Amino acid sequence: MNETKHNLKIFTTVNEVRAFVREQKQAGKTIGLCPTMGALHEGHMTLMRAARKACDVVIASVFVNPVQFGPNEDYDKYPRQFDADCKKLAAEGVDAVFHPTPEEMYPAGYGTYITVENGITDVLCGARRPGHFRGVATVVTKLMNITQADKAFFGQKDAQQVAVVRRFVADLNIPVEVCMVPICREASGLARSSRNSYMTAEEKQAAVVLSRSLRKAKEAFEHGEHTAETLKTIVRAELETEPLAKIDYVDLYTYPALLPVDVIDEPCLLAIAVYIGKTRLIDNVILGD
């Protein structure tokens, strides 16, 4: 165990976390877990603050989880900046960070994976990134078990991920409350993401089209347009005004069940994935919430 000057405890093994958690639980403290893959930005800090407010002890995890990346995805180039991450966590008053190696999480002989099989992983990013949510569900289940968290905090930017986590937490009777924190945006409207660092200044400017397209659809919805096809057309039309944008998907499903919908009469997720150059970005808005 290592300790920074702001009292952020740094753990790299499951046993260290378990010993820390045992102590905290014996003292009657509640634990908040903020799972991350590092390269922390202001969006992550909103998770830390929500956890800080709701729980006595905040544990962040920083782990680029190999099993949620496909063979042609960005696992190797995913930004890793653990020292800078620790400074940010310490400044937010986070109590501990768990930063395991892949071998600590998946030792030789590892063979257990969690799959959510009710259809919610077959759409949106689940359809485009086979195995992604199996990897997310597996690592998040492990992190919940390791930290014995009372509450776990996730960002709405990954709204499908939150739906998947809520599903397996309920199905597996994991005693944790899953809390969704609103999307954190730059002043331009661009949703904050560790992957924004892949973009050039010109691409970042072009990427503002994602939030702009969703805002147009939300305005139309608020003015009474509740037909899914029309709302998707509004988003597509706006995205197509940006030459650097290549649409991966524009979709609308009920939320959190992620079932097809024609006319919105319950909370629905309008979600998009768009390539700006080589960078794949996602964004969404929940309508009718």
Ligand code: PAF
């Ligand atoms: O949202 C993320 O950063 C990751 O999917 C998570 C939840 C930390 C699991 O690796």
